[in-house]
Amino acid sequence: MKRKPLIMAMxxxxxxxxxxGMLVPxxxxxxxxxxxxxxxxxxxxxxxxASMQGFRGVQxxxxxxxxxxxxxxxELGRGLPVELVYHDDxxxxxxxxxxxxxxxxxxxxxxxxxxxxxxLGLAAAPITEKYGKVMMxxxxxxxxxxxQGFKYVISGSQISTRDVPRPMVAHAHEVLKMKTVxxxxxxxxxxVDFAINAKDEAEKRGMKVVQYEMFPMGAKDFSVMxxxxxxxxxxxxxxxxxxxxQITAVKQMRELDINFPYANLVYVTLxxxxxALGKDGLYFSGxxxxxxxxxxQVNVGFTNQEMIAKHHQMFPNEHVTFETALAYVNVVVLEExxxxxxxxxxxxLKQAALELSGKLDTLLGRYELDETGRQLGMPFMPxxxxxxxxxxxxxxxxxxxxxxxxxxxxxxxxTWAEKRK
Amino acid sequence: xPKNRALVVMLxxxxxxxxxxxxxxxxxxxxxxxxxxxxxxGLIFWITMAVGVNIIYGYTGYLPFGYxxxxxxxxxxxxxxxxxxxIPIVLAILLGGLGGVLLALIFAPTLRLRGIYFSTVNxxxxxxxxxxxxxxxxxxxxxxxxxxxxxxxxxxxxxxLALLLMLGAILTVWQLSRSKLGVALKCIRDDPEAAEVMxxxxxxxxxxxxxxxALFPSLAGGLNAWYTAVIDPPTAFNLLITVxxxxxxxxxxxxxxxxxxxxxxxxxVIDEVIWIRFPFWNLFILGLxxxxxxxxxxxxxxxTLAARYPQWRVSL
Numbered sequence: 001m002k003r004k005p006l007i008m009a010m011x012x013x014x015x016x017x018x019x020x021g022m023l024v025p026x027x028x029x030x031x032x033x034x035x036x037x038x039x040x041x042x043x044x045x046x047x048x049x050a051s052m053q054g055f056r057g058v059q060x061x062x063x064x065x066x067x068x069x070x071x072x073x074x075e076l077g078r079g080l081p082v083e084l085v086y087h088d089d090x091x092x093x094x095x096x097x098x099x100x101x102x103x104x105x106x107x108x109x110x111x112x113x114x115x116x117x118x119x120l121g122l123a124a125a126p127i128t129e130k131y132g133k134v135m136m137x138x139x140x141x142x143x144x145x146x147x148q149g150f151k152y153v154i155s156g157s158q159i160s161t162r163d164v165p166r167p168m169v170a171h172a173h174e175v176l177k178m179k180t181v182x183x184x185x186x187x188x189x190x191x192v193d194f195a196i197n198a199k200d201e202a203e204k205r206g207m208k209v210v211q212y213e214m215f216p217m218g219a220k221d222f223s224v225m226x227x228x229x230x231x232x233x234x235x236x237x238x239x240x241x242x243x244x245x246q247i248t249a250v251k252q253m254r255e256l257d258i259n260f261p262y263a264n265l266v267y268v269t270l271x272x273x274x275x276a277l278g279k280d281g282l283y284f285s286g287x288x289x290x291x292x293x294x295x296x297q298v299n300v301g302f303t304n305q306e307m308i309a310k311h312h313q314m315f316p317n318e319h320v321t322f323e324t325a326l327a328y329v330n331v332v333v334l335e336e337x338x339x340x341x342x343x344x345x346x347x348x349l350k351q352a353a354l355e356l357s358g359k360l361d362t363l364l365g366r367y368e369l370d371e372t373g374r375q376l377g378m379p380f381m382p383x384x385x386x387x388x389x390x391x392x393x394x395x396x397x398x399x400x401x402x403x404x405x406x407x408x409x410x411x412x413x414x415t416w417a418e419k420r421k
Numbered sequence: 422x423p424k425n426r427a428l429v430v431m432l433x434x435x436x437x438x439x440x441x442x443x444x445x446x447x448x449x450x451x452x453x454x455x456x457x458x459x460x461x462x463g464l465i466f467w468i469t470m471a472v473g474v475n476i477i478y479g480y481t482g483y484l485p486f487g488y489x490x491x492x493x494x495x496x497x498x499x500x501x502x503x504x505x506x507x508i509p510i511v512l513a514i515l516l517g518g519l520g521g522v523l524l525a526l527i528f529a530p531t532l533r534l535r536g537i538y539f540s541t542v543n544x545x546x547x548x549x550x551x552x553x554x555x556x557x558x559x560x561x562x563x564x565x566x567x568x569x570x571x572x573x574x575x576x577x578x579x580x581x582l583a584l585l586l587m588l589g590a591i592l593t594v595w596q597l598s599r600s601k602l603g604v605a606l607k608c609i610r611d612d613p614e615a616a617e618v619m620x621x622x623x624x625x626x627x628x629x630x631x632x633x634x635a636l637f638p639s640l641a642g643g644l645n646a647w648y649t650a651v652i653d654p655p656t657a658f659n660l661l662i663t664v665x666x667x668x669x670x671x672x673x674x675x676x677x678x679x680x681x682x683x684x685x686x687x688x689x690v691i692d693e694v695i696w697i698r699f700p701f702w703n704l705f706i707l708g709l710x711x712x713x714x715x716x717x718x719x720x721x722x723x724x725t726l727a728a729r730y731p732q733w734r735v736s737l
Contacts, residue, residue, distance in 0.1 A: 044704060088696070090703075093656045097649050098459035105457070119567070123717040126574040126650040148571045149687050188557040189653070217655065218550050 009054065034083035035071055035344065037062075039333070040099040041125070042116065046242075050323050056315055057112060057327030058084065060307070061335070063314065071335055072270025078164050083137040085109055093123040100127040110344040111334065112353030113138065114153075116190045116323070117143035125150050134337075135412035137373070138330035142189040146372040152346050154337075154353045155375035156330035157364060159194030159289070167236070168264050168287050168382040169201040171400035176262060176411055176414055179237035184212035184225050185240035194240040194266075203279045215241075222249045226258050236262045247276045254280055254416055259414035268385050271319050274394050278297025282394060283413040284386040289364050290322035291398055293406060296365050301332035304363040329362045329378070336360055384409050426551055432679065440588075447580055454697075455690070461578050462648055464589045466641055467689050470666035471673070471681035472590040474635035478667065479675030480603065481630050482610035483532065486540040487547030488638060490528075491521040493657035495639030496646040497554065500568040502563060510573050511582070514643030521639020525632050532627050544663075551658035567653025570646060579648040586644060590637045595678050597633075606630050607676065638666075672714055674721030683722055 028313070062084045065071060068079040085107045089096040096115065103109045104127065111134040114121045120138025128135040129150050137155040143162045145153065147392065172178040181202050185195035192214070199209050210232035213225055226249065228236055237260040239246055246265040253259075267273060268286025269384035294304045302310065307328060311320050333356070338344065341352035353369055360367035368377035381398050386407075388395040397407035443465065447458035454460060470492070477483050499517035503506040508516070531542045540646020558585040562568065597603040605626045610615040617623050646652040691710060697701040718725050 090696070092650055093651065093653075094463060098457075098463070101457070101459045102454070106454070119651065119656065121572075122567075122569055122651040122653075123649055126571040129571070130574060130576075142566060144566050144569060148569055150571070187565045187654070189566045192555075214556070216555070372511070 002337055013216045032076060032080060034078045035073070035111075035338065036083045036085055036107065036109040037111055037113060037331070038085045038100075038103030038107055039113035040089040040096055040103070040115045040120070041086050042091040042120075043088045047091040047116045047120065050139065051091075053321045054116055054325035054327035056087070056311065056318060057138075057324040057329075058331055059126065060311055060314060060324075061301075061328055061331040063323045064302075065335060071338050072342060073338060076345075077356045089115060089120060091117070091120070093119055096120045096123045098199045099129060104128070104131045104133055109133070111346070111349065113327075113331065113334075114140050115137065116140075118145060118148040121153075122148075123146055125153050128152060132346050134334075134349045136330050136334050137375075138280045138327045142193050144189070150373065152350055152373075154333075154350065154369065154373045156333035156367070157326045157362070157375060157378055158330070159375045159378055161190050162197050163239075163376070164287065165194045165198035165240075166201045166379045167379055167400055168285070169198055169205065169207070171382045171409075172262065172264075173207055173237045174200070176235075176409060178207065178262065180210050180232070180235040181238060182209065182229040182232050182234035182260075183209060183238045183240070184213045184215060184222070184229065186219075186242065186245060187214050187216050188242075191240040191242075198240070208227065219245070220248055221252075223252050223256060223403060226253055226256060228284055229260070230258045234260065236260070236264065238263070239265045241266070243270055247273065247281075248283065250280060254278060257416055259413070259415040263411070264382060269383050269396055270321060273385065279387075282385055282387060282419065283410055285382055285399065285409070286396075287380045287382050288396075289378050289380045289394055290320075290325040291381070291383060291406075292320070293396075293398070294363065294404065296363055296404075297361055298363055299361045300336055301329065301362055305355070308364060323365055329364050329367075331368055332362060333360060373402065386410060423705060440521050443584055447577060454566055455693075458576065458580055459567075459691070460581060462576075463687060464689050465580075466645060467665065467685040468682050469583070469587045469590050469637055469641045470662065471685040472587070472594055472635050473641075474666045474670045475594060475675055475677075475681045476576050476597065476637075477634035478607040479670060479677070479680070480597065480610060481627055483627070483631070484536075484540045484667070486544035486663060487528075488543075488660040489548035489637040489658055489660060490543075490550050491524060491635045492553070492642035492645070492662055493547075493550060494524050495642030496522045496652045496657045497562055497568075498639075499643030500570055500646045500652045503565075503570065503573065504563075505561065510570075510647055513737045514582075514640060514647065517643035518636055518640040521635045521642070524639075527636035529628055529631060532624070532631060537678040547658060547660075547663070550623055552656060554654040564599070565654060567651060567657070568646075569656070570650045570652070573647070574650045576648055579644055583641070585650065586637065586640050591682065593633065593637075599680050602626060602629060610676070612662050667690070668711060672718075672721050674709075674724035674727070677721075677723050677727065680721055680723045687722065 034409040041055045042048045062082050066081045070079040087099040089099050103112060112128050113136050114124055114137045115390055116139040118140045121137060122145055125135060129152060138157050141158050141161040143160045146160060148300040169400040183195055185191045194395045199212055202209055211229050222280035238250055246267055268284045268285050273281050308320050336356055337349045337352040340356060341348040364378040366377040382400050383396040383398050385394050386397055398405050399409050443461055446456040446461055474488060477485055495517040498520035499514045502513035503510045528546055531539055534542055546693055552613055605621045608621055609623050609627060613623050669685040669688050670681040672688050674680030695706045699706055720728055
């Protein structure tokens with residue numbers, strides 16, 4: 001007897017659900033209002049500085065593209081503004097995975113941009129591949145990312161670390177006629193890749209690598225390694241590490257009066273180098289694919305000078321760095337991919353990316369892509385920091401290749417005693 | 422006793438609901454951040470780590486500042502076995518767990534030390550592994566690049582296996598708390614000399630707890646590597662993993678079954694909320710929250726509750 005009311009109640013409930021289900025409108029897909037581009041940025045952690053430099057490059061592009069009325073998408077028969085969706089990954093691999101899933105599943109972005117760092121790029125790529133979304137790389141430089149068989153990973157601007165150090169070694173060998181080189185490097189993927197390929201290039205050219213030593217991230221005392229380098233009397237000393245480490249190493253060189261005829265420390269090209277070291281930082285060389293005086297002819301995006309001016313307007317308290325330039329050019333390439341594909345479909349975008357190879361001239365040079373998504377153009381150039389009599393500060397001389405060189409290297413470098421005079 | 426029974430029923434219902442959410446949410450793709458698979462995977466991971474720490478710290482009083490070593494070794498062994506030898510990933514993860522236990526055996530002599538000495542030596546051992554990892558030849562363990570597992574990326578299966586691991590860890594601690602071993606460990610924690618005098622084989626029981634505590638983070642490391650599809654030295658031996666596992670366990674209440682579960686859940690959610698609302702200040706605010714919690718709730722949430730209501734201690 002007690003069962004009947006229970007069964008009746010269940011039937012009524014079931015009926016109510018059914019009715020409710022029929023009354024709930026089936027959501028139709030809303031008309032597309034924007035092209036959503038998603039990325040993660042690091043506001044804290046070891047990648048924060050570089051990530052935020054790059055983020056500004058992307059913001060610069062978004063503002064400019066929307067001022068022009070957006071990007072025409074042929075399949076939709078109209079142009080659409082760009083909407084940038086971003087989340088913080090805290091420089092953390094696990095959080096990166098969550099953020100890219102959120103960008104794709106929840107925010108429903110049409111394409112993604114990788115963050116700074118090869119580890120974060122390698123963490124994000126399986127997610128974007130799984131969901132079939134293009135991921136544009138501007139800073140995940142380590143070669144392994146292009147060896148995983150990812151279909152939709154495309155480097156719009158960052159050449160892989162395999163190719164970064166080759167021009168600096170070529171300059172040391174061809175122009176400065178050096179025969180021996182000492183190398184130290186931090187145990188981080190990009191820098192290890194630099195070192196491996198710099199050593200490889202040096203040995204191919206018949207140079208002798210007299211020191212080749214790795215140190216752990218976080219190490220702050222380089223005195224032993226520097227003294228060992230001095231003992232080998234190399235023609236060139238090269239250090240592949242983050243800018244803080246390099247600044248510390250130069251200070252220790254000064255304290256120990258360690259001099260090299262030529263020293264290339266990668267990040268010499270940053271303004272922070274000059275701010276931190278002042279005159280002690282003079283005559284060291286670095287590498288960059290960007291320089292304020294770089295003057296490539298462009299057929300897409302801003303020229304270098306235009307980008308610097310627009311960046312100053314939008315971010316008056318910040319400087320353009322090579323990360324800004326890399327990230328900016330990366331999204332300029334994405335824009336061209338969308339225009340060529342006429343679509344936001346990932347397979348069509350990848351096809352467009354390959355078809356555009358060799359056809360885009362950007363402020364960083366020519367865009368060239370291989371099948372794996374690896375960028376082959378936009379080379380890095382060795383540059384030396386020298387005094388600038390006009391401003392009383394310093395400037396960078398592009399040393400190589402000859403086509404874009406703005407001067408010759410001061411070689412050998414003045415010693416510490418000579419610098420103090 | 423009626424009050425305790427009510428507590429047990431409440432805990433059971435809450436546990437069932439919690440488990441239901443963990444099981445069902447990844448399948449139905451709800452557009453709510455806290456119910457998304459990637460968020461829940463993180464929660465499962467931290468509960469497992471906190472429960473594991475509780476075994477060695479909560480039950481024996483040994484504070485393992487190098488706890489991340491087991492996570493890292495488990496992750497690396499799993500990834501290397503899969504990518505270099507073609508061993509099926511689930512078997513590779515189990516072997517990774519075994520690797521962590523072997524590491525614990527190697528570290529076992531450090532159990533002779535006490536207090537801060539044990540913690541410091543344990544920390545040094547983990548940092549040694551962190552420095553060693555990138556120097557292992559790339560053919561073996563990927564060098565500084567680590568190992569990519571993108572070829573077998575399967576977040577759903579790895580998620581559910583992680584859930585099973587978490588449940589296994591909780592059941593293990595549940596059994597431990599009701600076993601002779603658990604009682605012996607608490608005696609050792611409170612007074613090892615007295616425990617020895619009472620006839621408890623301190624060295625033997627401590628070693629058992631140590632090996633058990635090493636198993637869960639090692640397996641979690643392998644599953645984490647599979648879920649995120651990449652492992653490299655900085656992330657495999659990140660000190661923050663040790664710190665968070667310990668803090669989450671402490672916050673909930675050490676030496677209790679549900680303490681680490683509650684602690685990890687509450688603090689993980691607070692951490693996420695702070696980070697979403699204050700991305701630039703999150704570490705500072707989180708630190709502040711932790712200081713306040715330690716000042717006002719030094720026994721942890723459930724520990725404070727148990728101190729107020731001693732009859733609930735058995736159930737917690």
